Amino acid sequence: MNTNKNEAEKLPEDVELLLPWHAAGTLSRRDAARVEQALANDNELATRYEMVREELGETIRLNETLGAPSARAMQQLFAKIDAEPVRTPKVSFNLGAWLTEFVTSFQPRTLAYGAMAAALAIVLQAGLLAGMFAKDGGTGFTTASAPENAKGAFVAVRFNPQASAADITKFLTDNKASLVGGPVAGGLFKLRMSDSAMSEDQLSTVVKNISANPVIGFAAKAN
Amino acid sequence: MQVLFARHHVRVFRFVLRLVRNDATAEDLISEVFLDVWRQAGKFEGRSAVSTWLLSIARFKALSVLRRKPESELDEAAAEAIEDTSDTADVALEKKQKADIIRKCLSGLSADHREIVDLVYYHEKSVEEVAEIVGIPEATVKTRMFYARKKLAELLKAQGIERGWP
Numbered sequence: 001m002n003t004n005k006n007e008a009e010k011l012p013e014d015v016e017l018l019l020p021w022h023a024a025g026t027l028s029r030r031d032a033a034r035v036e037q038a039l040a041n042d043n044e045l046a047t048r049y050e051m052v053r054e055e056l057g058e059t060i061r062l063n064e065t066l067g068a069p070s071a072r073a074m075q076q077l078f079a080k081i082d083a084e085p086v087r088t089p090k091v092s093f094n095l096g097a098w099l100t101e102f103v104t105s106f107q108p109r110t111l112a113y114g115a116m117a118a119a120l121a122i123v124l125q126a127g128l129l130a131g132m133f134a135k136d137g138g139t140g141f142t143t144a145s146a147p148e149n150a151k152g153a154f155v156a157v158r159f160n161p162q163a164s165a166a167d168i169t170k171f172l173t174d175n176k177a178s179l180v181g182g183p184v185a186g187g188l189f190k191l192r193m194s195d196s197a198m199s200e201d202q203l204s205t206v207v208k209n210i211s212a213n214p215v216i217g218f219a220a221k222a223n
Numbered sequence: 224m225q226v227l228f229a230r231h232h233v234r235v236f237r238f239v240l241r242l243v244r245n246d247a248t249a250e251d252l253i254s255e256v257f258l259d260v261w262r263q264a265g266k267f268e269g270r271s272a273v274s275t276w277l278l279s280i281a282r283f284k285a286l287s288v289l290r291r292k293p294e295s296e297l298d299e300a301a302a303e304a305i306e307d308t309s310d311t312a313d314v315a316l317e318k319k320q321k322a323d324i325i326r327k328c329l330s331g332l333s334a335d336h337r338e339i340v341d342l343v344y345y346h347e348k349s350v351e352e353v354a355e356i357v358g359i360p361e362a363t364v365k366t367r368m369f370y371a372r373k374k375l376a377e378l379l380k381a382q383g384i385e386r387g388w389p
Contacts, residue, residue, distance in 0.1 A: 011366055012369070017366070017369050021349060021350060023344075025347070026347055026349040054325065055329075058325040059340055062326045063345040066241070068236060069249065069253055073250040080258050
């Protein structure tokens with residue numbers, strides 16, 4: 001490989017070398033702060049950083065166009081596993097290690113979306129509490145996220161983890177829906193889709209329609 | 224194993240495919256990768272992310288296949304990835320969007336450079352994780368990425384895209 005030979009050439013400052021990782025969001029907090037400071041003080045570096053971001057975007061697009069393997073790969077794998085000698089599975093379970101592995105298995109971008117969804121849930125819950133408080137205090141208003149009566153047509157939904165707060169707000173507005181409960185186990189929220197009751201068929205149609213929306217990961221009828 | 228496979232197989236496939244440039248070979252390789260994982264599950268110490276461990280195994284498998292390939296086949300594969308330069312730079316710019324050209328040039332990088340660009344940009348691996356996967360010092364990871372980007376800039380320049388760097 002002649003790469004090592006090339007790597008003996010003159011190199012830029014360390015902070016410039018870190019730009020690709022800064023764009024990908026994989027630097028430590030300390031290094032990220034160092035790069036941010038350098039970008040704020042150096043316009044030329046900031047221009048180069050834009051190039052890095054452009055490269056990052058196109059690299060992701062290029063990889064996403066590569067498609068996925070066919071079912072043959074999985075069939076092949078499990079046929080090989082079946083042909084392996086029988087093993088005794090390890091029975092010990094370390095919850096801490098499992099949790100660590102589970103969380104670290106997500107990409108930083110996925111974690112960011114998760115954090116955004118969590119933040120949204122907090123905001124929505126705050127709205128719910130504020131609505132209840134307003135009702136009890138008799139101040140004469142209710143929040144959109146927590147209407148006071150229990151009548152109407154309801155669905156249970158799980159929002160797509162990749163949906164942003166803006167996407168969810170738009171979904172609620174477009175569908176004239178309001179959030180009346182949740183999240184419960186499984187990240188489900190209860191939405192009021194109409195102030196008046198609907199027939200089973202009507203509600204089924206609503207569930208079918210909203211299921212097709214990319215904001216929704218799962219939808220079902222609810223009481 | 225099914226959960227692990229479902230969660231990671233697409234990214235591992237794409238990583239391997241970018242190295243071996245052959246769908247069937249890449250599919251064969253990912254079943255080999257996950258079989259190794261199944262066999263070696265007890266050896267995984269959790270010091271690195273599962274995806275880093277998977278990509279390390281995948282890289283080793285892909286390089287083994289590439290070493291077995293005759294030189295002529297490798298040249299042919301590399302040649303397929305290089306942009307057709309029969310058009311002048313101006314004509315090429317007229318014909319294609321800048322983004323398309325960047326993607327073509329990314330495909331035209333050497334295997335070493337493609338690998339590091341994908342690991343950093345697509346697989347979101349830190350300097351330390353790339354060092355672990357590729358088996359090189361962290362300082363070399365940074366410089367190799369720099370030279371991959373520099374080479375990309377040269378390829379873009381040859382295609383009529385002058386970015387003012389390097």
